[in-house]
Amino acid sequence: MSKPNHAQTPADARGSQRALVRRCGWFVRAVGEQLRECTVWDESESGARIIVDAPETVPDVFHIYMTLDFSSRRRCRVVWRSKTQIGVEFLR
Numbered sequence: 001m002s003k004p005n006h007a008q009t010p011a012d013a014r015g016s017q018r019a020l021v022r023r024c025g026w027f028v029r030a031v032g033e034q035l036r037e038c039t040v041w042d043e044s045e046s047g048a049r050i051i052v053d054a055p056e057t058v059p060d061v062f063h064i065y066m067t068l069d070f071s072s073r074r075r076c077r078v079v080w081r082s083k084t085q086i087g088v089e090f091l092r
Contacts, residue, residue: 016044025050027064027076040066047079047089055081064088 020042026035027050039051052058058078066072076088 016046018042018044018049023066025064025066026068027052027058027062029059029062031063031073035065038064040064041085045090047076047087050086050088051084052086053084055084055086058086061091 021040022042023040025038025040027038028035036052041049041051043049048064050064058081060078062076062078064074064076066074075091077091078086079089080087
């Protein structure tokens with residue numbers, strides 16, 4: 001995956017602190033579909049910035065797994081997109 005282009009990142013509008021994590025993640029449109037790889041660049045209690053190939057193909061709502069044991073599944077909604085990144089909020 002390519003490195004993020006920080007110049008295109010929208011201003012930070014969240015109320016909770018971001019933590020730089022840079023770890024592998026996986027996402028799917030619906031539970032049971034084939035996993036797609038991504039990089040979780042940073043995250044907060046309310047969301048994350050994710051590096052993906054072809055951000056335009058990522059659905060507006062999807063599930064992300066932070067580990068492959070599937071205990072870390074979070075439902076997400078895309079709040080912004082750039083050429084290589086998406087910003088998501090975690091849904092309850």
